[in-house]
Amino acid sequence: MQSIEGHLPSQSPLHAILAPSGIAVVGASSDPTKRGYKAMVGLIKGGYGGAIYPVNPKATSILGVNTFASISDVPGTPALALICTPAATVPDLIAECGRLGIKGAVVLASGFGETGEAGAALEARMMANARAHGVRIIGPNTSGLFNLHHRVNLLALDNLKTGDIGIVSQSGNMLLSLALEAQHNGQVGFSTYIGPGNQADIGFNDYLRYLGEDEHTRVATLYVEGFRDGRKFLEVAREVAAMKPVVVYKSGATEQGQKAASSHTGALAGSYQMTVDLLRQVGVSVVQYSDEILPVAEGLSRLQKAAGKRVAVIADGGGQATIAADRLAEAGLSLATLSGHTQARLEALLLPQASSVNPVDVAGSSDAQPSLLAQCMAVVAEDDNVDSIFLVGMFGGYSLRFDESLLEDEMRGADAMLALAHATSKPLVIYSLYAPVKPPPLRCLHEAGLPVYASIEHAVRVLVALGERGDYLARHASQQSAAPTPPSASGSALLANARAEGRDLLEFEAKALLAEHAIRVPDERLVTHLQALSEVAADFADRPLAMKVVSRDILHKSDAGGVKLNLVGDAALRDAYLTIVANAREYAPNAMIDGVLVTPMADKGVEVIVGMLRDPVFGPVLMFGLGGVFVEVLDDVAFRALPISRADAESMVNQIKAQKMLEGVRGAQAVSKPALVELLMQVSQLVDAYPSIRELDLNPVIAYPDHHPSGYAIVDARIIVERDQ
Structure with a gap:
């Protein structure tokens, strides 16, 4: 059995709140059905050693402890207030806590942001008072917390074994399920539990940092329905996971993943799979089923x-x-x-x-x-x-x-x-x-x-x-992330011009930007009038050519009849040009047509996709997978948060389930994985250099064997630009 790697140096302000020297129970009650009663029972029965201050204007004592009519009447300064009163009372109570010097409050009540506009307004007023008076909020709409090593049990759960598994769960019932499972197991014990509720103030990343620093926690275990700041969580998880195991059960997909998107990457991002990939990237152990949570946490705690x-x-x-x-x-x-x-x-x-x-x-x-x-x-x-x-x-x-x-x-x-x-x-x-x-x-x-x-x-x-x-x-x-690359003057000008015109980059502009950053793109010509076709044909020496419409108003060229392939000779080029323009005008009569793009046909190989999207929860995310027109059907893709390391890029390529497609099937040669890894690294640097790139799609990219002179061919490129607000 192995020893744990260590824990982080203490930085979290939550230590004083979660191991409080004194606790005010606002809404303490003699009614056994009330949370204010159960909290008192949990503290007293659990042997809490700090001062307990029940606040109830209608009682003189509860469970043998003298009560106080208001928070202002509490002597001294407890570190934590448990607020068991209705939602409407909370904002003023938070202000009262702050005036007394209480630094943390657990707000049990529901009826805040989760209920609609009126609740959101109440939550905003609560947070304004909290910030004005320096009070940190756990919740609202939380199931509560316990810290067994400090004998703080605000849930009054019986038969909890003190141990080294810390839990943060957005579901109170999930905590109860784990507690009952631990009782049956007999050997699993807990350090801390926190119900984050609405995360109006303190979020998952804050709780994870606390568990990473906590000397009594050997494994941090989280049940997550949604992240408030996924990017920050990934940063903290990377740091914590280097010191001790982190286990996450993520329920469902992010809400952001249900939105319409203008690229293949956008359509696939925001998924449950994306969240899982990003968590695993930073060292989190993701479990798929709820009954795996405790076995995996226990196994990592004991075996590491x-x-x-x-x-x-x-x-x-x-x-x-x-x-x-x-x-x-x-x-x-x-x-x-x-x-x-x-x-x-x-x-x-x-x-x-x-x-x-x-x-x-x-x-x-x-x-x-x-x-x-x-x-x-x-x-x-x-x-x-x-x-x-x-x-x-x-x-x-x-x-x-x-x-x-x-x-x-x-x-x-x-x-x-x-x-x-x-x-x-x-x-x-x-x-x-x-x-x-x-x-x-x-x-x-x-x-x-x-x-x-x-x-x-x-x-x-x-x-x-x-x-x-x-x-x-x-x-x-x-692991080291790719070194930052500065933007080029011409690349910045391309993006600035597109933003000024309220459009995305045209395909030839997107490829020009890629070329600026040493990403190989095929030789091609933009043709704006029929007479230029013969000159283009001569340039490419009768090689079979592909022709595509160029229009800021037509995103899906194939759907518009705007693509013609295997063209040889002047007559074929002329017919294709006229057909593409006619199809495009029929498909989108008001579309601005900038011409057609002519390029030699790419050699045959394996079609893959490289994409990027700035996810509203996790920030810039890179995608790699099998590509072509069936990318959203096959859904065989891998995601990583940017910037990536070379190890991240290699793991993306190796994660694809259809590895036989990359390694050679039915006599085909294996593609050059190093070339794909290098492309992923270059795209990571490109995106980092230009924050105004909102989405990027290289699809398809034709991957070739090691001996091929190009390594890959980027057949189509789309770069969607962030609009000015």
């Missing part, structure tokens, strides 16, 4: 990381070994290739019918000696080809399944596994079908900090998170 994604499976049953292998492959992990020396050592331990090839099936060898499984684990742990070890089967239940006399040997096996876990840096992940029964050997493992899972799928998800974390830490130690 794996050096890679090569897994050795040791099983006492062929069926479950096969299931484990299937799940590992589906998750992108690989079965480690065991060395000949390792296989020989296993064969010396096991019966002849056992398999020493990964997955290792002991085939009855452990029936009379369950501790043999621990010996097998120790053998494969010494293999340099193995990054993590996955024990699958019935360990812990041999004495229940066969004979109670086996319990002693199982306990020896458990002790040996714990010794191995402390001796090796390779994580040991254990699935047992007896986990729900919690027999003594499994309790021994779990209580000593080695988690045991009742689901192969959960265990595999933990293995994925461990591998991803190890990969991120290795990349983080060396």
